[in-house]
Amino acid sequence: MSDRAVDADLVIAGATVHDGSGNPSYDADIGIDAGVITLIAPPHSLSGRTRVEGNGLVLAPGFIDVHTHDDLAAIARPQMIEKLSQGVTTVIVGNCGISAGAGVQTPGTTPPDPMNLLGAAEEFRYPDFASYRAGIDAARPAVNVAALVGHTALRSAHMDRFDRAATAEEIAAMRVDLVAALGAGAIGLSTGLAYANAHAAPTAEVQALAAVLAEAGGLYATHLRDETAGILDALDEAFAIGRRAASPVVVSHLKCAGAGNHGRSADVLAAIERAGAESPVGCDCYPYTASASTLDLKQVVPETPILITWSDPEPGQAGRMLSDIAADWGVDLLAAAVRLQPAGAVYHCMADRDVERILAHPATMIGTDGLPNDPRPHPRLWGAFPRVLGHYARDRGLFPLATAVRKMTGLSADRFRLAGRGYVREGHAADLVLFDPATVGDAATFEDPMQAARGIVGVWVNGMLSLDRGVATGARAGRFLPRAPHSTPAHLSHQETVQ
Ligand SMILES: [Zn+2]
Structure with missing residues (x-):
């Protein structure tokens, strides 16, 4: 006798689904085959070759x-x-x-x-x-x-x-x-x-x-x-x-x-x-x-604290405030900025x-x-x-x-008219993120900016598990997304389009 037929290759089971519409969430099993969401069913009703438990977690479109x-x-x-x-x-x-x-x-x-x-x-x-x-x-x-x-x-x-x-x-x-x-x-x-x-x-x-x-x-x-x-x-x-x-x-x-x-x-x-x-x-x-860009002289004003993030001629000044650099050099802010260019800056504005x-x-x-x-x-x-x-x-x-x-x-x-993306819906691409709503948060700071988020449990791109409990799996499943044809329906509400 063969095994019971599975409903989908991958099932994310029992998560609280925020489907991208802004509507209230619901608990469901999501079945995924060949990179596409194929089934949305009541919680704990689907079987899959691979199964991920989503209890207590939120599943959202990527x-x-x-x-x-x-x-x-x-x-x-x-x-x-x-x-x-x-x-x-x-x-x-x-x-x-x-x-x-x-x-x-x-x-x-x-x-x-x-x-x-x-x-x-x-x-x-x-x-x-x-x-x-x-x-x-x-x-x-x-x-x-x-x-x-x-x-x-x-x-x-x-x-x-x-x-x-x-x-x-x-x-x-x-x-x-x-x-x-x-x-x-x-x-x-x-x-x-x-x-x-x-x-x-x-x-x-x-x-x-x-x-x-x-x-x-x-x-x-x-x-x-x-x-x-x-x-x-x-x-x-x-x-x-x-x-x-x-x-x-x-x-x-x-x-x-x-x-x-x-x-x-x-x-x-x-x-x-x-x-x-x-x-x-x-x-x-x-x-x-705070904003960030290249160092722009038009934005160099005393009211805006400016952090220098890089400087081609003065690499040693990266990570310092422009006002401190100017004081060290005994020049005004603008003169210091000119000397630092080309450079990068964060503007607390x-x-x-x-x-x-x-x-x-x-x-x-x-x-x-x-x-x-x-x-x-x-x-x-x-x-x-x-x-x-x-x-x-x-x-x-x-x-x-x-x-x-x-x-x-x-x-x-x-x-942006990205057809088949942005929603948890049957027939949509399986771009998905599973996260813990109680702990999700940012860890990156201005002092230590290259820090991964907290609470992101799993990320699937076109159905491929690409991040597993904070660790990249090595999957590279992204695609180039061309503009959708004119005929693609949009779902913008009156207030969102404001039209
Ligand atoms: Zn811009």
Whole structure:
């Protein structure tokens, strides 16, 4: 007599399922075959060749990190442990105008700031988006990768200098590249208009590029031209670009930066809601009151404590406060910053009440904005998702766990049109995370930032167990995720789309 037939290859049994919709949780057995969720059944009703006990644990869709700079890290270090260890199963790369699939850089040169955050010149070896996509496929990263095309990267491929608007010919060349990228599966266009190498681009330059998005179903993601005093005007610019292009807008790492802007999050969110009444608008946020990027002279002000994370000419100053360095050198902050450049910095520039208000808004998704090449990274790289689950949802009670999971999964998949991801549903990809709701939390700190999360029990990527009780299994089951076709239904609620 043969053994009783099993229901599925893998069964995760009896866990409390938060399915990504934001609806109340339920207890269930989840059956998985060939990388797909095939069965959702009452607890302890399924048998599987492999069985994982989920009693007392939460099972959620794998987290989607909607704001990353993992373009080249996913190829250079495909284990992606800093993301897997948080429960992340998909990263969206190409944010803030910088991406790796729009042209080669000359080896030995420095890629234009802030593309230097992504990697060294010799790593930018993909002449076009299709070759970048092939590079991801060849690297087989441990998490799925979806990609935006960066405006600054397009500028870098077609312009000899960045302190001016692109000419009509240059815009035409950038459009050709963008159309080809969208055809090869890119999910949209990103800009980083606050950065010096994109700031001279007028709205019209971005509009001319964004005009090709709608036909391909792409979206427009933007690191605003101004995240400080001029944020409302910068938002208006972003909304106008989206409306004219008939494309959804994602405002990247929404924040109110600089002491003079603390408390303005209510006005900023109201502006997003007003714009959202006319066309789809969303935003992402990382759960910290400090930002991080390259060292930017515009942000060097006495009110903002700045930690230097790396410096090419002054490597010995990494890990010190800019104010201490300036005092040692007997110069002012700006002079010290100039001497440190190129450099990386953490800016303690936000108020917790603004971060909380933005995190809690229904249109807000979670992203890390982690900088994987920073030798002393902002702790968001390792800690953003567990910090939302532990500190903000459980400990601060900012929103229910179901809402926290929604902001990391279903909302993100719908907004970025990642078909078959972001939900625990039959027929969806088996990207899953099992965690302990009582202990989940971030361990990474500004002093000791490369620390894995607590409470993440198991992570499956396309059905493969990739993290087992905090230890990477070595599985590298991620895939390149192309933009879904127009026909894919979205499940955004009225408040989330605000449209
Ligand atoms: Zn950015």
